[in-house]
Amino acid sequence: MGKTIVEKILGKLSGKDVSAGDLVVAPIDYAMAHDGTAPLAIKAFMEMGGERVWNPSRIIFIIDHVSPSTSIGTSNLHKLMRDFARKHGIKLYDVGSGICHQIMVEDGYVKPGYIILGADSHTCTYGALGAFSTGIGSTEMASVFLSGKLWFKVPETIKITIMDEPPSWIMGKDIILNIIGALGSDGATYKAIEFDGSVIKKLSISDRLTICNMVVEMGAKAGIIKPDEKTKSFLGDNLGRIDIVEPDKDAEYADEYLVGVSGLEPQVAKPSKVDDVTSVTEVEGIEIDQVFIGSCTNGRIEDLRAAARILKGRKVKDGVRLLVIPASRKIYLKALNEDLIKVFLEAGGAVYSPGCGPCMGGHIGILGDDEICISTSNRNFAGRMGSPKAKIYLASPLTAAASAITGKITDPRRFL
């Protein structure tokens, strides 16, 4: 029987021929933790009497969730991370570097065929480059710090083929929101999702990252895309050990879906469920208080360019706050060089230093009671960005930018 991409990666690295359902122990290429999860992992590591980490050059710490710190408590946790990193020789990306998932991809830690674990649920993002990556908790991360290995149940794979001629304005966010709406918030629990089809081949790496980023919103363990020429050119010359893994023609899938995008309208997830997805035309006119453009889902240069395309020469509606947070320092610099930051500021927006921002309610842009936000991030759960009474709509950077101008949820096609 043929193998899926995930079966091949887990099989190769565990040294066995494996199929969905098998238990394997596999060595980890990189382990990542951020300021929301590393402190508990460090505590667990110490409690288990850990003296040395398995390989400091394979562990990455990133301060992004509450960055810079807003309280003494958080500052002390950041200090714990810095002290631990210094003692063990672990690379730490400090305040202002960017969001963990963007840095992992941007700084070359993610390569096709790798197994990467992150103490963050959106670690599934890296499948966009053909790696098997998934999120784990802090205690489990502590055991990875010690051993460099983890046991996995090889997941079944759902294959989603995305086809048709995509509309010119379409973004990865519209596609993945549409799929989440169809499969539901537990439609892929414990499973991997392999994305393929003519549309995937056309999409930029940025859009592919957005798509894989959100598979966890369907409960998936991993999302994965077969690497191609775009992947190779994104990774550049310094590839090192890579393993371009393709699925077998006769691979066995738990389910197979065909998704057509030619008739798709811009998609919006309504409060407070990520799978409550509708077309923008169904929610147009709802008044908003805040617009957030950023996060590991949609804070890349392509996302900022899309937003700037609509905001250039226009003004944010009075009474609406527009927060823009580039996903990394490198993206921020690019946006400066391309005059995108100027566009956001001239439009009346606020631009903050790279980090998670309001996405998980940690620091910047917390919502008050009954406030409404349209956000390019990945979750709209009650209380996610502050008050449990606030409402969050999720959309693409184009839709978010159009809404900032009118002060209401707006179809971006009006401005294109």
Add this chain to the structure above:
Amino acid sequence: MKVFRGRVHKFGDDIDTDVIIPGKYLKEFDPKELAKHAMEGVDPEFPRKVGVGDFILAGENFGCGSSREHAPMALHAAGIRIVLAKSFARIFYRNSINGAYLLPIEIDDDIYNSISDGDEVELDLNKMTLRNLTSGGEFALKEIPEIVVEIFEAGGILKWKPKKL
């Protein structure tokens, strides 16, 4: 293997980690502080209602969302030991076991519908049965994977000594 008895707090589908413990409390290490905010997003009164040894009964996809281990920690600190749900999100399930915070047990629609908020229940892990002490009725439960019970009873993955690997 033990018998657990407690009062049920009933919730619906898709109870996510942000309502179990909002992100702003991730700076907290102290279980007592986390307990004060457990389930804040769905029921701010929850910490005052819950007693040690109580059960959560929930629908599909309990614990979806973030990888934050603070979620099972907060529920444990509030007194919860057992979560009965129609299904669990993957990372929450692993975190619950790895830290020995909670024993997650999958149940079917019939059990979910037969137990009301506030009912007293008794879970017998030897027989894998659940009894509703308030309204009567005994239900057979699906077997829990052996490794899950082993890790939970050892007090978490850091204390667990694998028999074989």
